[in-house]
Amino acid sequence: MTATPATPKAKKPSSPRAAKKAAPTPPPMFSFKAGTGAVAKVTAGGPVPAKGCDVAAVAVYKNGELSAAAKRADIDTEGLVANACKADKNLGNSGSCRVVFNTAKAGAPVYVLVGLDEADKLSIKSLRKATGLACDAVKGLKPAKVFFALNQEVPKKSTDKETAALCARTITESFYSFSACKKQDDDAAAPPAFELACTKSTLAAVEKGAAIGHAIGNGMQLTKDLGNLPGNICTPNYLAETAKALAKQYKLGVEVLDHKKMEALGMFSLLSVGKASSEPPKLIVLKYNGAKDSKEAPVVLVGKGITFDTGGISLKPGEGMDEMKYDMCGAASVLGTMKAAAEMKLALNLIVVVPTAENMPAGNASKPGDVVVSMSGQTIEILNTDAEGRLILCDALTYVERFNPAAVVDVATLTGACIVALGHVNTGLFSPDDDLANELFNAGQNALDTAWRMPLDEEYHEQLKSNFADMANIGGPPAGSVTAACFLQKYTKAYSWAHLDIAGTAWHSGKAKGASGRPVPMLAEFVMKRAKA
Numbered sequence: 001m002t003a004t005p006a007t008p009k010a011k012k013p014s015s016p017r018a019a020k021k022a023a024p025t026p027p028p029m030f031s032f033k034a035g036t037g038a039v040a041k042v043t044a045g046g047p048v049p050a051k052g053c054d055v056a057a058v059a060v061y062k063n064g065e066l067s068a069a070a071k072r073a074d075i076d077t078e079g080l081v082a083n084a085c086k087a088d089k090n091l092g093n094s095g096s097c098r099v100v101f102n103t104a105k106a107g108a109p110v111y112v113l114v115g116l117d118e119a120d121k122l123s124i125k126s127l128r129k130a131t132g133l134a135c136d137a138v139k140g141l142k143p144a145k146v147f148f149a150l151n152q153e154v155p156k157k158s159t160d161k162e163t164a165a166l167c168a169r170t171i172t173e174s175f176y177s178f179s180a181c182k183k184q185d186d187d188a189a190a191p192p193a194f195e196l197a198c199t200k201s202t203l204a205a206v207e208k209g210a211a212i213g214h215a216i217g218n219g220m221q222l223t224k225d226l227g228n229l230p231g232n233i234c235t236p237n238y239l240a241e242t243a244k245a246l247a248k249q250y251k252l253g254v255e256v257l258d259h260k261k262m263e264a265l266g267m268f269s270l271l272s273v274g275k276a277s278s279e280p281p282k283l284i285v286l287k288y289n290g291a292k293d294s295k296e297a298p299v300v301l302v303g304k305g306i307t308f309d310t311g312g313i314s315l316k317p318g319e320g321m322d323e324m325k326y327d328m329c330g331a332a333s334v335l336g337t338m339k340a341a342a343e344m345k346l347a348l349n350l351i352v353v354v355p356t357a358e359n360m361p362a363g364n365a366s367k368p369g370d371v372v373v374s375m376s377g378q379t380i381e382i383l384n385t386d387a388e389g390r391l392i393l394c395d396a397l398t399y400v401e402r403f404n405p406a407a408v409v410d411v412a413t414l415t416g417a418c419i420v421a422l423g424h425v426n427t428g429l430f431s432p433d434d435d436l437a438n439e440l441f442n443a444g445q446n447a448l449d450t451a452w453r454m455p456l457d458e459e460y461h462e463q464l465k466s467n468f469a470d471m472a473n474i475g476g477p478p479a480g481s482v483t484a485a486c487f488l489q490k491y492t493k494a495y496s497w498a499h500l501d502i503a504g505t506a507w508h509s510g511k512a513k514g515a516s517g518r519p520v521p522m523l524a525e526f527v528m529k530r531a532k533a
């Protein structure tokens with residue numbers, strides 16, 4: 001008797017449950033009601049913490065020199081502040097921070113003293129560092145209301161407004177945490193309410209500055225959240241849904257081009273990158289109309305949105321490959337900049353374009369040697385499927401010609417070679433247009449989110465020559481970040497263009513692994529300067 005083999009029970013296709021979706025971290029709150037504020041009170045002698053304020057952050061200088069706010073704190077604590085400075089000779093130096101409990105008075109705030117070195121040499125850089133240190137101390141104290149007076153220490157080259165903006169941004173950045181993918185949200189406690197100190201005469205400037213800083217900080221937060229989300233959640237479709245949510249919140253125009261529409265436009269370079277993935281590629285377009293003249297030429301930001309980069313058939317080595325979830329940080333940064341610009345209601349027209357795909361190996365993936373036709377009509381020999389960023393960007397860069405842009409800036413985690421050249425300090429800045437390059441360079445300097453200009457000499461273009469197509473997608477080992485930029489340059493002849501390679505600056509590796517939110521501060525500064533006041 002032969003037993004009929006048992007038919008295996010049809011297994012349900014396993015459905016790997018994705019972790020819960022990212023809930024945005026609640027940003028710290030700011031309030032600015034000089035004299036009547038819940039946290040700060042303006043007196044004839046200057047702003048002081050109000051009743052019910054838990055913590056006050058004030059500046060101290062080298063050699064026991066007290067800032068005006070620290071002098072008032074010294075009176076409030078009956079000399080404890082000056083004593084602390086006397087006892088600790090290091091306090092006052094940049095990088096120093098000390099908590100002083102006000103034992104002189106019941107119900108009085110705890111003082112956080114932060115060092116700023118020498119008053120007449122104060123820079124925005126040291127102010128940012130001190131603000132970060134103050135925030136770390138504040139976190140440990142878990143207060144509800146914080147009086148913050150460091151913004152009253154205005155560097156020579158800065159203004160009340162700019163200083164308030166930098167401090168508000170730094171505070172917002174400091175309270176960022178990502179726990180969307182953890183079962184238990186350890187950082188669930190709402191961040192404290194901050195109030196920046198001001199006088200009656202600086203109130204308007206501090207209010208404006210704080211609103212700017214808060215908007216940029218919130219934009220960075222969106223950029224970090226998107227970057228930190230894993231590839232199984234943050235897919236091309238997730239980026240499209242995020243853009244649609246932004247459009248709804250800020251009344252922006254939005255369009256998401258699917259495979260069919262991109263095919264009709266001839267975007268075969270972009271499509272070739274996404275074709276081996278089960279997540280379909282998209283082209284996302286977001287439009288903000290803030291200029292008085294709705295016909296005014298827009299600034300266009302294009303962000304690389306590779307939601308995961310395995311390298312494709314030119315597969316990347318396994319070690320550290322998880323970090324290729326960050327290959328959509330260009331996209332995240334232009335979306336974050338859009339959020340900041342819309343929040344600030346900037347008077348300019350801004351368009352954000354995100355080509356997005358997942359770069360996977362499979363039976364139908366592109367192979368080294370394949371030739372594709374880009375939307376521009378130029379053909380590309382794909383010698384390395386891991387040089388995919390430029391393949392999606394080139395079609396997006398051709399697409400944006402239709403907007404007659406005032407300027408186009410693309411942002412991309414484009415090359416490991418850029419990290420070799422500039423490390424994790426400066427973003428790579430490429431542009432044939434000196435004015436645009438200087439504009440972006442200066443924006444980076446002002447926003448403490450710096451870039452360094454790289455060359456685009458004609459000679460480098462030689463390296464992209466192909467025997468079989470109009471160009472190859474790689475230029476060999478020498479000057480890898482430059483030849484990548486040269487590739488993009490071939491698609492940007494119709495307008496003023498710059499390229500930012502953020503491979504080294506978009507995220508941190510190691511123990512503090514996480515998205516940095518860069519270059520949102522630089523781009524926000526750039527569009528703010530372009531906007532009519």
Ligand code: BES
Pocket residue numbers: 309311327384386387388389413414415416417474475480503504
């Ligand atoms: N996304 C990577 C670039 C990258 C690598 C960014 C490491 C940050 C860290 C990009 O798609 C890529 O793989 N570039 C190749 C280009 C090469 C094949 C010419 C690279 O940099 O190795």
Ligand code: MN
Pocket residue numbers: 309311385386387388389
């Ligand atoms: Mn790659």
Ligand code: ZN
Pocket residue numbers: 306309327386388389413414
């Ligand atoms: Zn990539």
